[in-house]
Amino acid sequence: MSTENFQFTLKKTDGGARLGKVSMPRGTIRTPAFMPVGTVGTVKAMYLDQVKDTGADIILGNTYHLMLRPGAERVARLGGLHKLIRWEHPILTDSGGFQVMSLSGLRKLDEKGVTFKSHIDGSLHHMSPERSIEIQGLLGSDIQMQLDECVALPAEPKEIERAMELSLRWAERCRVAFGEQPGKAMFGIVQGGDQPALRIRSAEGLKQLDLKGYAVGGLAVGEPQDVMLSMLDTTLPVLPTEKPRYLMGVGTPDDMLKSVARGIDMFDCVMPTRSGRHGLAFTRRGKVNLRNARHAEDMRPLDEESSCPAARDYSRAYLHHLCRADEALGGMLLSWNNLHYYQDLMKGIRQAIAEGRFADFYAETQEAWAKGDI
Numbered sequence: 001m002s003t004e005n006f007q008f009t010l011k012k013t014d015g016g017a018r019l020g021k022v023s024m025p026r027g028t029i030r031t032p033a034f035m036p037v038g039t040v041g042t043v044k045a046m047y048l049d050q051v052k053d054t055g056a057d058i059i060l061g062n063t064y065h066l067m068l069r070p071g072a073e074r075v076a077r078l079g080g081l082h083k084l085i086r087w088e089h090p091i092l093t094d095s096g097g098f099q100v101m102s103l104s105g106l107r108k109l110d111e112k113g114v115t116f117k118s119h120i121d122g123s124l125h126h127m128s129p130e131r132s133i134e135i136q137g138l139l140g141s142d143i144q145m146q147l148d149e150c151v152a153l154p155a156e157p158k159e160i161e162r163a164m165e166l167s168l169r170w171a172e173r174c175r176v177a178f179g180e181q182p183g184k185a186m187f188g189i190v191q192g193g194d195q196p197a198l199r200i201r202s203a204e205g206l207k208q209l210d211l212k213g214y215a216v217g218g219l220a221v222g223e224p225q226d227v228m229l230s231m232l233d234t235t236l237p238v239l240p241t242e243k244p245r246y247l248m249g250v251g252t253p254d255d256m257l258k259s260v261a262r263g264i265d266m267f268d269c270v271m272p273t274r275s276g277r278h279g280l281a282f283t284r285r286g287k288v289n290l291r292n293a294r295h296a297e298d299m300r301p302l303d304e305e306s307s308c309p310a311a312r313d314y315s316r317a318y319l320h321h322l323c324r325a326d327e328a329l330g331g332m333l334l335s336w337n338n339l340h341y342y343q344d345l346m347k348g349i350r351q352a353i354a355e356g357r358f359a360d361f362y363a364e365t366q367e368a369w370a371k372g373d374i
């Protein structure tokens, strides 16, 4: 059943863990949710029907890449991203600033926005907070992120403060540019690095804008896990409980379990797809590096109990061979396995919260990983 609005429903809590759903016109997102990263209009090495079948309710689109190629106005002329890529469910797009800082050459950042050269053809581009929201609108994005400045850690507190305050001012400009778009949402992004006081100021500042959701940014940028978790302990109590929280760029299965326990509802990470293309499989019993020679004659599947054909029907020996031969099918099968495992983990988390046994699920899952893959 679709709704004409954007509505988050908190269904149950179990300690700090939250079970919920985000209802939007294009569909419902069951939370805690993992959102596969679809960088340039595709989740790499996957068909989107397959991505849906793994259990994904929403995918991510990348403003930075799509504005450079095929171009935001062109995507709009072609009917929008959903129609172009044939994904009629929700899409969340990042604002592009993070990708500019990590991918493009010659970049300048000032009050007006970011100026950068395309990593594709060297052409010059300027993106203001207003233009970022305009681009996300042209793409047809359902959940749009504010333009922000994410500083890599470690960083000087003064630098973190400058970027956090700039991001707050940009959040307000994005909120004005976004206006009122029923059925769509704009999320603010909490910054503040590894500085608790700055995190609190950022979250408090965003709350004044009455946003439909809040992302925790500025993390998963090289800091140790305990620093990331400690920033969640500082930030999450400040954010409204009736709005979804999205931890950007996170993470490993262990990161997600520990972040769900603190009250995160939505995740994204390139880990399952990128590591799948490099021969790494995520399973219920931990990670398996299929490039390792020990798999060369092992005719067992990755997980005989999985409902994912890539995990259940293909031998490790064959996967090993494909990875060693750098065959496309190797990356395709491991991306499929990994995304399916990530969605199975989120499904297990949601069921455990629903039954009030998240702590047991957390312990059992970590124990299975620790036992390792026999």
Ligand SMILES: Cc1ccc(CCc2c3nc[nH]c3cc3c(=O)[nH]c(N)nc23)cc1
Pocket (backbone or CB within 6 Å): 037, 038, 039, 060, 061, 062, 063, 093, 094, 095, 096, 097, 098, 145, 148, 149, 150, 189, 216, 217, 218, 219, 220, 221, 248, 249, 250, 268
């Ligand atoms: C398609 C797509 C790819 C990637 C992302 C998230 C990218 C990402 C981060 N990834 C790791 N840490 C991150 C921090 C931030 C951040 O502070 N701000 C923004 N806007 N994005 C981040 C969103 C969409």
